[in-house]
Amino acid sequence: GAGVSQSPSNKVTEKGKDVELRCDPISGHTALYWYRQSLGQGLEFLIYFQGNSAPDKSGLPSDRFSAERTGGSVSTLTIQRTQQEDSAVYLCASSLGTRLGSQYFGPGTRLLVL
Amino acid sequence: GQQLNQSPQSMFIQEGEDVSMNCTSSSIFNTWLWYKQDPGEGPVLLIALYKAGELTSNGRLTAQFGITRKDSFLNISASIPSDVGIYFCAGQLGGNTPLVFGKGTRLSVIA
Numbered sequence: 001g002a003g004v005s006q007s008p009s010n011k012v013t014e015k016g017k018d019v020e021l022r023c024d025p026i027s028g029h030t031a032l033y034w035y036r037q038s039l040g041q042g043l044e045f046l047i048y049f050q051g052n053s054a055p056d057k058s059g060l061p062s063d064r065f066s067a068e069r070t071g072g073s074v075s076t077l078t079i080q081r082t083q084q085e086d087s088a089v090y091l092c093a094s095s096l097g098t099r100l101g102s103q104y105f106g107p108g109t110r111l112l113v114l
Numbered sequence: 115g116q117q118l119n120q121s122p123q124s125m126f127i128q129e130g131e132d133v134s135m136n137c138t139s140s141s142i143f144n145t146w147l148w149y150k151q152d153p154g155e156g157p158v159l160l161i162a163l164y165k166a167g168e169l170t171s172n173g174r175l176t177a178q179f180g181i182t183r184k185d186s187f188l189n190i191s192a193s194i195p196s197d198v199g200i201y202f203c204a205g206q207l208g209g210n211t212p213l214v215f216g217k218g219t220r221l222s223v224i225a
Binding site: 050 | 118149154212217
């Protein structure tokens with residue numbers, strides 16, 4: 001597609017349930033990033049994939065969070081046993097993976113944990 | 115984690131006025147970027163700066179990469195109602211590294 005797409009747009013879940021968030025990057029972009037934006041805050045880095053390299057997971061807040069990227073394209077962010085503090089907007093970005101490759105963001109998934 | 119200091123937090127201006135906002139960091143970045151976020155949307159890239167001292171324009175927007183590599187500013191000239199939104203600065207160490215974001219400047223334009 002023309003831009004980064006994410007699904008679902010909105011997700012409401014109960015505390016303790018698992019959720020999966022999907023990101024489709026821009027075609028040809030080798031780098032993919034997940035960020036989290038809490039209400040009224042800036043974006044917080046979660047995890048980063050570049051080509052076939054091992055992902056940089058240094059931003060994941062707990063072991064309940066994981067992500068994978070299949071075939072170097074689509075990525076799924078999974079949150080297990082969701083907590084209320086997980087409520088936020090989860091944003092995905094992709095880039096060419098080069099020095100001058102700027103990151104382009106999807107519209108985000110708004111997650112609400114009740 | 116590391117975060118940039120962005121100011122002001124919010125601004126209320128009259129249509130037609132110029133706007134200036136800035137970001138500072140205690141550490142060096144090799145790339146500075148400015149994004150705008152509208153409600154319910156993801157951030158949209160406005161300007162990317164790759165070289166210390168660089169001054170770049172995009173229409174009514176002008177941004178500069180500070181010579182110390184620890185700061186950047188964004189100016190908007192002759193503001194219009196569609197400039198309303200939240201502006202974020204972001205720093206990046208290298209081309210394949212995550213962005214570090216400021217907390218944003220919320221701009222309101224009064225017609």
